[in-house]
Amino acid sequence: MRRLGELEAEIMDRFWRWDRPATVREVVDDINEHRDAAYTTVTTVTSILFHKGHLTRTRDGRVWHYRATASREAYAAALMEDGLGASEDRPAALAQFVENLDEDEIEALRKALRDVGRRAKE
Structure with missing residues (x-):
């Protein structure tokens, strides 16, 4: 298993701490309390984490809700x-x-x- 990159780890940290489904918007808003992160960049990295198997996702209308697959x-x-x-x-x-x-x-x-x-x- 490859070690997570800096932004990947920052995103996964939210899902591990929150232990609940969350949207990219929630993740972006939380990251932006500490530093600037573009919505599109976080969306791309979150999608990569999903395709790597670190996150699951379910659709609610037009919005994806992501959740960590493991602790x-x-x-x-x-x-x-x-x-x-x-x-x-x-x-x-x-x-x-x-x-x-x-x-x-x-x-x-x-x-x-x-x-x-x-x-x-x-």
Whole structure:
């Protein structure tokens, strides 16, 4: 999975935070509270995100309503999986990854591993 570009990430951030269908106009208006973004540019990038599978859309009259297909966490996990896939030695890549974690992240990883282990036993 390719990492999102700057505007793609900015658009997806809205859908992930809002966790509801939204129109391009809503996204543009929110982005424009922080910086200028052209409606046509946001429309084009939103359409690209739809065609890449990051968004679904439904039509309401003449307006498309878009929604994220997966959570921000699922997207991050897919990026990590792709990163691991780039290595010929997955255990070494995992070890290198863990070396870069802080204590809170290591504890979160331990908890995640325990939770996955419990679910696997069920």
